Amino acid sequence: MDLPLSGTRLVKIVVAVPVVAALAAAGIAAAPTSHHVVSARSNEAAAANTRWTSGWGAAAQAPVAGNEDSGPNxxxxxxxxxxxxxxxxxxxxGTRIRVRLSNAFGTKPLRIAGATAGRSAGRAVAWPKTITPVTFSHAATAVIPPxxxxxxxxxALSTSPLERLAISLRLTAPTGPATFHRFAQTDSxxxxxxxxxxxxxxxxxEATSSWYYLTGVEVSxxxxxxxxxxxxxxxxxGVGATKEADARFPDDLQERLIASRRPLGVVNAGIGSNKLLxxxxxxxxxxxxxxxxDVLGRPGVRSVIVHLGANDIGAPQVDDPCVRPNPQVTARQLIDGHRALIRAAHTHGVxxxxxxxxxxxxxxxxLWTPKAEQLRQELNHWIRTSHEYDAVIDADRAMSDPADREMPRxxxxxxxxxxxxxxxxxAIANAIDLAAL
Known part of the structure; x- marks a missing residue:
């Protein structure tokens, strides 16, 4: 169906009914995917004959009632x-890029008054003569519904592997609370x-250690x-990694893929404190x-690596309103949650x-109790031995102390x-069999 935006331009929302039905059957909530994301009409014809791959991404979060860094919230x-x-x-x-913006958790239409993309020269500096206008349906402005x-x-901005880009957004009208990603591990x-x-x-x-509205850069x-x-x-x-160093394990994985001449992009869809259930x-x-x-809605996804369950297991012991509500869970509930993700991925050919x-x-x-450790061991045993995942990365073995496998090295x-x-x-990135991806 066509929905009017600002009374002048139209965006088209296409719902892939078989995919949505299959996701519902797998127990996964339907969400915007590459088949029914809001997209400008002018993009559709070009996208139909162009192969786009996710070159960078971040998971969207709702606003958090607490400082995302030491500055203003x-x-x-x-x-x-x-x-x-x-x-x-x-x-x-690649030779071209496009950017993905999200108002997933906005309470009002997000008005983009302008945007540009260019090569980063470090911090907020851009390389001269690389700043390029970003348009939406050939217009410099856009409105994204809640x-x-x-x-x-x-x-038309070419990129090299592992190159940093500076994406700038002009926001004139008050946005209200912002869809963002809390732990960017780099400054905006x-x-x-x-x-x-x-x-x-x-x-x-001013600088802030979060990303706002920007959830993807796609390459063709x-x-x-x-x-x-x-x-x-x-x-x-990447909590614990050195800030501004691209030292998370997905970053290390991307570097391994580039060095081994395997042309796969890596998207980090992690959220600190996230739970499976x-x-x-x-x-x-x-x-x-x-x-x-965060996974199936991105273009060109071939595989997904899943690490979830730690916060479901351990977080009930933490007296912190930031991580509640979080009832006690069983190994069976965790396994069923993983199975739902596997079914959804396979339904989408991932x-x-x-x-x-x-x-x-x-x-x-x-965080740790003997009961939590038992749950962790049961979940890990299922991941290793059930053969329900197409492949397994044993991050537990890579990180654990050989003298005490319940402790990190x-x-x-x-x-x-x-x-x-x-x-x-x-060490985790090195433990990944690249051929399994």
């Missing part, structure tokens, strides 16, 4: 008369007024064979609710790769005693 405050410049590393190269995503027109930059085409960083006087014109989405919690999000204020929608949007849950004993906050763990450090994330 921009997710709940929103933006008005500002330019937001966000730097992302695109894993694969709960929807918007994909831009193709942009804010300027008052219009600075879409600024090469220098002088106007960008390259030999890419598709993409791998890594779906999970803080292990995937229960939603929470800081951890976002539960895995079974967001799988369709290979499903399971990842064992890392050791939790020794964490410097109250000391040289691989962050100061919180739970998350990997850079060496630990590299």
């Amino acid at each position: 921009w997710s709940t405050r929103g933006f008005a008369d500002q330019t937001v410049r966000q730097v992302v590393r695109v894993g694969i190269g 709960g929807k995503e918007l994909v831009s027109d193709p942009i 930059f804010l300027a008052s007024g219009g600075h879409l085409n600024d090469v220098g960083a002088d106007a960008f006087k 014109g390259a030999p890419a064979r598709g993409s791998v989405v890594v779906f999970g919690d803080s292990l995937v999000d 229960n939603s929470s204020p800081c951890g976002g929608e539960k895995g079974t609710s967001r799988f369709a949007r 290979k499903a790769v399971g990842m064992t849950v890392l050791p939790m004993k020794g964490a410097l906050f109250p 000391p040289g691989y763990v962050f100061m919180d005693g739970l998350h990997p450090n850079d060496a630990g994330y590299q």
